[in-house]
Amino acid sequence: MLRKKCICGEKNSNGSCKNCSKIKMIPLLKNDEFKINHSGTGKLINPVFYSYLKQNHKSNEVIITGMLNRFQKQPIYKASRYIDFYDNQTKTLIHRHEAY
Ligand SMILES: [Zn+2]
DSSP states (O other): OOOSSOSSSOOOTTSBOTTTOSEEEEEEESSSTTOEEOTTTOOEEOOOEEOBGGGTTSOHHHHHHHHHHHHTTSGGGGGEEEEEEEETTTTEEEEEEEOO
8 A cells, every 4th residue: 555645755846756656647749749858868758747645545547537637628638649547656557548
């Protein structure tokens, strides 16, 4: 069971953590408009989003639905072909949303 707080010290200001969040979301973008520069290589990559730590006790379905609802209100959604959701602890793909 994941704890509802960051235990690695790398928590983001928005309340998520690349290590301690339960779900990782990656939109697969149709073009470069919303891509970001990888901090190491400088190459353009798809942005990565992590679920809120305070939701770590919720089911994958509840977290994914919430993330998707928020994401669909943003301009980047229209630039997305798929939105992939991973179990952030096992790195397993658990859901792929088609963004048409
Ligand atoms: Zn952490």
